[in-house]
Amino acid sequence: MKISQLEYFCAVSQYHSITQAAQKLYVTQPAISNAIRELEKEFSINLFT
Helix, strand or coil, rough: CCHHHHHHHHHHHHHHHHHHHHHHCCCCCHHHHHHHHHHHHHCCCCCCC
């Protein structure tokens, strides 16, 4: 787990949108999606539905 993955997860939770989180964090949407996917794999759970 990386700190950036947690930061991305928190931003998506806060804004309820990957698009808005990406804009606020100045990263691409795929970067956020990949980070969350890696967290889901690591913990074997779905973080969002």
